[in-house]
Amino acid sequence: MAIHDDIPPPYSMVGTHGVFPRASHDERARFNFLANLNKHVAGTLGPGNKLAWEKRAQPKFVAEQGRAPADRFEVRRAMNADPYHRFWSALKRNNMEMRQQNGRSIVLRQLDDLDERARLASGNGDGLELDPAITIPRYQTAVDTHCMPGSYFGEERPGDVSAGANYDCGIFVTTGGGMGALSDGGGQAIAKWAHAARPGWQPRRILDIGVTVGHSAVPMAQAFPDAEVIAIDTAAPVLRYGHARARSLGADNIRFVQANGEDLSRWADGHFDWVQTTMFLHETSGQALPRIIAEAARVLAPGGLMLHLEQPQYDDTMPLFEQFMRDWDAFNNNEPFWSAMHAYDMHDVLAAAGLPRDSQFEAKVRAVVDETIFPPSVEGDAEDFGRAAVWHAYGAWKPA
Numbered sequence: 001m002a003i004h005d006d007i008p009p010p011y012s013m014v015g016t017h018g019v020f021p022r023a024s025h026d027e028r029a030r031f032n033f034l035a036n037l038n039k040h041v042a043g044t045l046g047p048g049n050k051l052a053w054e055k056r057a058q059p060k061f062v063a064e065q066g067r068a069p070a071d072r073f074e075v076r077r078a079m080n081a082d083p084y085h086r087f088w089s090a091l092k093r094n095n096m097e098m099r100q101q102n103g104r105s106i107v108l109r110q111l112d113d114l115d116e117r118a119r120l121a122s123g124n125g126d127g128l129e130l131d132p133a134i135t136i137p138r139y140q141t142a143v144d145t146h147c148m149p150g151s152y153f154g155e156e157r158p159g160d161v162s163a164g165a166n167y168d169c170g171i172f173v174t175t176g177g178g179m180g181a182l183s184d185g186g187g188q189a190i191a192k193w194a195h196a197a198r199p200g201w202q203p204r205r206i207l208d209i210g211v212t213v214g215h216s217a218v219p220m221a222q223a224f225p226d227a228e229v230i231a232i233d234t235a236a237p238v239l240r241y242g243h244a245r246a247r248s249l250g251a252d253n254i255r256f257v258q259a260n261g262e263d264l265s266r267w268a269d270g271h272f273d274w275v276q277t278t279m280f281l282h283e284t285s286g287q288a289l290p291r292i293i294a295e296a297a298r299v300l301a302p303g304g305l306m307l308h309l310e311q312p313q314y315d316d317t318m319p320l321f322e323q324f325m326r327d328w329d330a331f332n333n334n335e336p337f338w339s340a341m342h343a344y345d346m347h348d349v350l351a352a353a354g355l356p357r358d359s360q361f362e363a364k365v366r367a368v369v370d371e372t373i374f375p376p377s378v379e380g381d382a383e384d385f386g387r388a389a390v391w392h393a394y395g396a397w398k399p400a
């Protein structure tokens with residue numbers, strides 16, 4: 001297999017920073033296939049589930065039970081017996097497993113080189129603070145989150161960047177390319193949203209909890225170059241990689257700190273002007289989430305912004321079938337807290353942390369995508385796998 005790092009986009013793994021894994025022609029072809037299969041499974045085959053529900057599984061349930069399903073779990077049990085859904089679900093799961101295998105095989109064969117490039121990009125290590133004494137929370141060790149072997153914190157050998165490199169290159173498949181060349185469309189969108197929400201606002205200190213490799217934190221740091229961004233995570237390999245990635249992208253105003261969002265005691269009350277989480281809370285737990293929000297509210301300065309990007313919560317207005325479909329990751333993709341978390345009333349959670357309802361808001365945040373790299377699909381876009389991912393934001397401006 002020859003190495004062809006110069007293959008241009010579109011539909012390619014586009015590594016545009018100094019520690020991105022180098023892929024051969026065949027590896028790229030596999031990732032491109034998997035990204036497009038992912039879009040096909042969601043966008044073209046996904047609607048077949050609704051048909052199977054309406055024409056087959058739901059009438060069967062009603063005939064047997066003499067009533068409509070009461071919740072998303074009853075819909076799931078009925079659909080788990082349906083042949084179309086079983087086929088679709090197996091294909092989706094298999095696609096994720098193939099994405100992990102491909103990412104891991106790309107990364108592991110060049111791990112020496114990746115570790116060396118990360119070491120060089122990290123320079124003297126200024127801005128990377130690891131804590132070998134940290135305890136990885138049980139909700140992280142209990143499963144390989146979204147089927148990543150070793151999850152975020154696993155190492156092939158001590159001190160490596162394998163988990164970060166696999167996460168960074170494979171997210172192209174997971175998002176169907178919807179987050180742009182650097183997979184940072186979410187972070188760009190957050191920064192754009194903040195500029196529009198409060199023009200001229202200059203936060204001095206920003207805390208990003210659950211940073212992983214910095215897909216969101218780096219564009220935030222670049223959009224607010226005078227701010228100091230503290231990016232925390234419990235997992236060392238993603239922090240090592242994230243630090244090197246940020247430095248190779250020229251983002252020098254971020255510090256990557258190994259710390260648990262449940263305990264921010266090293267920072268004083270009101271230390272940050274902005275506390276951010278992005279697709280993070282659903283990977284915690286029922287006990288951890290309120291602790292994290294309470295700590296985040298404590299370290300937030302009066303007048304500061306708390307913002308959490310997630311998928312929409314399940315409420316009474318969301319049909320049970322949609323709740324069931326959105327629950328797929330909880331039961332098939334090692335995201336055990338997903339289902340429970342999306343049933344929370346996030347307004348209550350924020351209010352319990354001292355952010356009253358009249359200080360809260362909800363917003364839609366659409367990923368910013370480079371259209372020259374990801375042109376519109378000729379087949380049209382599905383809800384979650386269109387060119388641009390869309391998140392639901394829950395936030396509050398802390399009363400002054």
Ligand SMILES: C[S@@+](CC[C@H](N)C(=O)[O-])C[C@H]1O[C@@H](n2cnc3c(N)ncnc32)[C@H](O)[C@@H]1O
Nearest residue numbers: 152210211212215216233234235260261278279
């Ligand atoms: C889905 S990823 C977040 C993605 C990231 N925010 C982004 O925008 O690209 C979840 C991350 O949270 C980290 N994590 C999980 N529990 C944590 C905790 N209690 N404190 C800090 N980080 C945690 C995991 O190690 C993982 O890197």
